[in-house]
Amino acid sequence: MNIADVAYLPEQPAHDPEIEHINEEAFGPGRFARAAYKIREGGPHERTLSFVAVYQGAVIASVRMTRIAAGEGRALLLGPLAVRPDYKNLGIGRRLVRFAIEAAEQADAGAVVLVGDEPYYGPLGFGRVPRGQLSMPRPVDLDRILAVELKPGALAKLKGMADHEDRVSKQTIPSPRLRGEGGPKGRMRGSAEV
């Protein structure tokens, strides 16, 4: 194959079945039990920040990005990243990660987080999040929580349990009772921030 013929495109809804197949092939049914999957169940991914690699009209690799929240912090969760077996070790995975980081930067995100292998992601700018700073809704090897900071200070704000930003927002929407007069103002202010 000619690597120059691989096109990198923003993800479209029409790519969904092929992406699903690629992720099934790469991760198998065990993917549903992963911590990152649990987070991604909480809401949609960001299509405009997600990319596919296309060769001869077929999707051969995909990376997705999902908005997450942890404590006061907001970030993008990178993954799943998967490349079809016949196209591995051609630099396609790295290109997709770089596209995703660039897109996150342009979207004004503070940080990109993922659960993955440091030897692969380290050279792409990711480093370990200090142990204990961030946790996931399912058991995860804390040394595999990696991040790249795009805005100074953004990483330090990510603290505690990470979850889909939509799920966190829903949890902090005040109940109708609290919206009325006399509701605790602190709670109202907190809700407006998310």
Ligand SMILES: CC(C)(COP(=O)(O)OP(=O)(O)OC[C@H]1O[C@@H](n2cnc3c(N)ncnc32)[C@H](O)[C@@H]1OP(=O)(O)O)[C@@H](O)C(=O)NCCC(=O)NCCS
């Ligand atoms: C991991 C994956 C995305 C890499 O994509 P790729 O396009 O083959 O990778 P690239 O061509 O960009 O990089 C290849 C290099 O990364 C290395 N590499 C691949 N997977 C690695 C890993 N898990 N840990 C460390 N290095 C790894 C290769 O050995 C190769 O090294 P070299 O350049 O010194 O020869 C791909 O192998 C894949 O889809 N794997 C299954 C799904 C998966 O594990 N996804 C990552 C979840 S964290």
